[in-house]
Amino acid sequence: MNTDAPTKRPGGRSARVRAAVHGAAVALVAERGADQVTLPAVAERAGVNSSTIYRRWGTLAALLADIAQHRGESGAPPLVGDLRTDLENQAVWTLAELSRPGGIAFFRAEVAPDVDDRHEGLRECLRRVGERFRPVLDTARERGDTPPPPSLEQVLDRIVAPLYFRVVFSIPGTDEAYVRELVGGFVGEPGPGA
Amino acid sequence: MNTDAPTKRPGGRSARVRAAVHGAAVALVAERGADQVTLPAVAERAGVNSSTIYRRWGTLAALLADIAQHRGESGAPPLVGDLRTDLENQAVWTLAELSRPGGIAFFRAEVAPDVDDRHEGLRECLRRVGERFRPVLDTARERGDTPPPPSLEQVLDRIVAPLYFRVVFSIPGTDEAYVRELVGGFVGEPGPGA
CATH class of the missing domain: 1.10.10.60 (Homeodomain-like)
Structure with a gap:
């Protein structure tokens, strides 16, 4: 960085x-x-x-995107060295960030229909999300976890996308327990990294 | 309706x-x-x-949301009576709708930061998405599929959320082949309806 x-x-x-x-x-x-x-x-x-x-x-959109970027750089939970726990912790933290007052407003500002800002904001938002989860996967691979950890793309599809979708659509029951179940259902499957 | x-x-x-x-x-x-x-x-x-x-x-947001609603009501692929094929067809169609010119703009308009419009638009958008997939699951249940079909909520998490996330973030490779793989990975698992 x-x-x-x-x-x-x-x-x-x-x-x-x-x-x-x-x-x-x-x-x-x-x-x-x-x-x-x-x-x-x-x-x-x-x-x-x-x-x-x-x-x-x-623009206000650019300011909110800058704030979102700044927020994303501090406060990430430390890695404990277990794939499932680390994915859960990052996911719970991501949900907490999105759920706090204005959290989803900052995400909306990043995907605002202002073409140039949007592309920049989206790239930045995706990069930040990737940076949260990549170290989890890298350390699992370095430890030699069996089965090997999933790809970042799988984590986006299986964990990050449902969180964003549920917060954007205000789906009830999107809480910490849901997040842990979501991660458990993913990591507990046979061969998510296959 | x-x-x-x-x-x-x-x-x-x-x-x-x-x-x-x-x-x-x-x-x-x-x-x-x-x-x-x-x-x-x-x-x-x-x-x-x-x-x-x-x-x-x-407002323009209300107009775009009305258009999105109108679009969602026509052109849905017919059910063929096989869970995986029907989920794939609905998902491919959802992706096509989101990907056509202005498709994601209409979604953005629905989640616009205009509070009253937004809540209305979001409820409507989620209702429409649900109406696409619910008949697939209902008919699978009526047929007595084994294992039983997943819940609508699982379909939102595993199919719809990744599609929206990937279109919003313009993630490359989000095409029909990806959709079929996404659905196959979901339906092919042991007991998605458990």
Whole structure:
């Protein structure tokens, strides 16, 4: 990961502005819903000039996507070294991120119908999801698990896709117990890596 | 299904307006992308007064959701009486609907961040998806298939969710062969209905 990007330098003015703007946007989305939030309202709440926000993010969708990206980089559960447990933990965490106030709004912003932003946001969102689960699969392969772990693509189909689908469609019962059952049904099958 | 709704009466003025507006909207979305389409532009293309469109649909999102609903009601493949084949056919058709020009734009419109519209659109979208697959499962149960067919919820998790996820994220290789493999991996498992 590129942790040297100038906009992420901790402690600088740029980082302070970003933190204030992110905090204001998250609070406003939670209070009003993403459709009632505008960049000027975020600027006012953050105590930052509107023109700064327009220059740096351009659109609300881009700002929300930046927040989603930032969220995805911190707080991931550590690996414990067991495929099923690690998949469960990453999946539970993914669900928690999607379910918190505004969580799905940030996902929606990433898949917004704004063509250029969308392609960028989607690539980024998929990359982040991949980065959550890839280490789980890599370490299982390195340990020499039998049967071998599934592919990342199988994890997307069997775990990540149902989570997103269920959160987007607000399907009842999409909770931690459901996630553990989903993972158990997948990993418990004969030869998911076959 | 409520086929008696007055707005669907075939041959009436209302139905003609709807057909013209739907056709214009589909063409414009395919040409420009949903984010570049406005209700006045649709009105102009359809040769209909803007105020008629605003009165009847209110927002572009509502219009696109209406189109998505209308699309979902026609053209479903007939059941052949074999669980796997019927699931494959419905899934292939679902993918084709999502993949045609503007298909995913119509889905996006349904999950748009416009709170009231969204809940309505989501319920409707999920209902439509359910109506595609429920008859497949019902007839398999009535035939007395062994093992019994999966639940609708399992079909959503294992077939529908990956399709939507892959189309939203433009994951390469999401084609008919992939769909048949997805269904085969699901139905071929021991006891999916257990």
